[in-house]
Amino acid sequence: MSSMDCCRWDGITCDGFTGHVIGLDLSCSRLEGTIHPNSSLFQLRHLQTLDLSANDFSGSQFPQGIGQLVSLTHLNLSYCSFHGKIPLEISHLSNLVSVDLSDYSYPSIQFSQDVFNMLFQNLTKLELLSLSHLNISSSIPMNVSFSSSLRYLNLEDTYLQGDLPKRIFLLPNLEILRLSYNFDLTVSLPKFNWRSSTHSLSELDLSGNIVSGGIHNSLGTTTLKALKILRLSGCNLAGPFPEFIGNLSQITQLDLSHNNLDGKIPEFIGNLSQITQLHLSDNYLEGEIPDFFSNLQMLTSLSLENNNFTGRFPSSLVNLTKFEDLSLRNNSLSGTLPEFEINSLKRLDLSRNQFSGPIPQSLRHLLNLTVVFLGQNKLSGEIGAEMFSSMTNLSILDLSDSALRSCRVKDFPDFIFNSKKLWILDLSENEIHGQFPKWFGGLSALKILNVSHNYLTSLGHLPWEKMMILDLQSNSLGGPLPSPICTSTSLYITNLSCNNLSAEIPNCLFTSANLNILDLGANNFHGPIPNKFPKNSALEHINLSKNQLEGPIPSSLVNCTYLQVLDLENNKICDTFPTWLETLQELEVLILKSNRFYGPIVAFKKNSPFPYMRIFDLSDNSFTGSLPTEVLKSFKTMMNMDAHKSGVEYYGEATFLAGSDRVEASYSGLYVQSIILVLKNQETKFNKILKMFTTIDLSRNKFEGEIPKFIGDLNSLLLLNLSHNNLTGHIPVETKNMTTLEALDLSFNHLTGKIPVELAILTFLAVLNLSHNHLVGPIPQSNQFNTFSNDSYLGNSELCGFPLSNEWGQHTPVSSVEQEEDEPSFLSEMTWQSVLIGYGCGLTFGFGIVYLIYRFERPRWFIDSVETITHEMIYILQRCRKRHRRNFHRRRH
Structure with a gap:
């Protein structure tokens, strides 16, 4: 029967003469389970092409029988969620022309140093090699022989170390080279002109690497003429804008963000007529933004955020026909905003500037807008509901902290009711009173809500089920937490601090598998802290300070193995010092101030409890005995800390540094952390806290x-x-x-x-x-x-x-x-009045960058569209948590 002829099946290709199966394409087929070493798959000895990509084999080790397929020329096992080590036999498949093993899974596939070396040594016909997001964790030997046929090499985010062999840049046919996010990899670009045959190089991505010796302007003369994509984000480039960029006449994508470039944007950028994406964010660029964009008609994306630009909005930006994404966030731009003629515009971020005057009326006609950030400016005037009601694709709206009269109403704007795709809403620091309207619970797409610093009185009518980030701090919320909060299994960050909430904290709040940050500080909660922390809890930050909580610290807190910050200040907790906290090896901030702790601090079992402790505050209790010498001796971060190596990083900001500090690449402003110190009877608030900030406060005890x-x-x-x-x-x-x-x-x-x-x-x-x-x-x-x-x-x-x-x-x-x-002792000099993580009740999540969601794990430039995040939000957060935990384990080593 013809139905039994496998050569007719979808995804199978047979040799027309011999009938042997030579091709097997089962990609995106929803396959799952385990591939056993004795699988009949490995009996297809004539198989030349094998594609199992984008299936789910998360329960399976990497196929150990792969070395039996000796005829393979093309192998694609990407995004299959395999785990375990790759067998040495894969390097015996000498006919391979293309290999793609890329994956995001955790724990990831691992290469041994030998297998990795042999892969280059034996696969002499290789043209394409993609191993992105795998765990190589080794260096590339300086004497390794690369295939001269290699056209595409992707080793992005593979934990490569050491120095990159320069010969990789001399490969004659190399077209695409991606090495980004290898934070321990040192790259030195050749100082001489590369061979003429390397003119074919069209994409170079070194983002997040250590670029030693900078980049020489000679590269732009003859060497990289064919370059279309250049990404050097986070490479510690410093000084004025690189001049060689002006010679890259074919460039379409340029990313120099997250560096230390200073000075002005040079006029020669206006000559790069083919450019579509220009990302220069997070530098020290200054002066006026050159008004040359009428020459860049191909431009679709421009990011100049987090610089020092001054002057007015560039008028040549308003009529680019293909323009989709504009971010000028966090500069010092001023003046009024022009009327926009960019019908293609999808994302607009002008927040954190000094723009004044009314919002352009032309915005109502930009029907493709999905993201609008106008908050924290000096805009004035009224915004009618019709301004946004026609934006049927609107998913993010930020009108926070401006002088817009529409934001001072005592209810929510009606147009929100019709915004069915709205998934981020920021109306913080306004004058919204009363309760959420009943229709608010029907916003099924809403995942991130910031209505902090208003006058809301009730938690009713919220769409709890799909909520992921909730900031309602500094309102007038009262009474107990509503029971629907227990139905929210997706909450990642919850900030209800600085309200009048009361009653006992419900057990369910701690049992969520996803909750990462919980801030209930400065309320009126009473009773014991629920002893319900589950095993493998995701909690990293807990703030229960300034309540009326009683009893001991719950012992199940030991399950929060990723906990970095614990603040229980100013409660009625009665307990001896919980020495079992030493098991929480990631703890950086411990504040037990102003409680009823008593007795000596003794009987630690570990030789080095709290190795990452930075802030240790036990003040205003009844501790006795000698000072806890053995504990203090374990505070390694307070000893010989190299400020230059640690960099200027703050709690709550994403950083992209080498080594152990890489673990701090997390929330990126979604949860701002602050502290208030009293200096000579004068309160001083620090809205950002350097990671270098270290303190020990054992005052007001009986030591x-x-x-x-x-x-x-x-x-x-x-x-x-x-x-x-x-x-x-x-x-x-x-x-x-x-x-x-x-x-x-x-x-x-x-x-x-x-x-x-x-x-x-x-x-x-x-x-x-x-x-x-x-x-x-x-x-x-x-x-x-x-x-x-x-x-x-x-x-x-x-x-x-x-x-x-x-x-x-x-x-x-x-x-x-x-x-x-x-x-008042140190109260007249220096002590804690409030603590970290937004505990000062004067801070917000800072949704101003919605891109923060994907900066959980990557800088802004890693993902090209907010839409991608909209559809894959839960997936990214889950993957982020896995990556974050993997980084914790790497940090310990």
């Missing part, structure tokens, strides 16, 4: 004994507060080694002896409080010590010298009761 000499080893510590304890002995001379220390408070103890003269070398010390001890002798004299006032030394009757008014500091004694009332 006793001497300050250990090893304290000097914490030479990257910025703030140290041991005040209001019962400490005795001398101030350790070793404190001189704390060279980054900016604030030191040892007041209200029983310290004796002299102030070590060696402390005079602490040139960064800006705040010092040694008052109310039993110190004696002269105060060290130096430029730094000469800046401290009498208050730094009060209550030490045997101290003498400047700045004390009497020679021996014989000021009027103050009783201990008066001291406690009149001298």
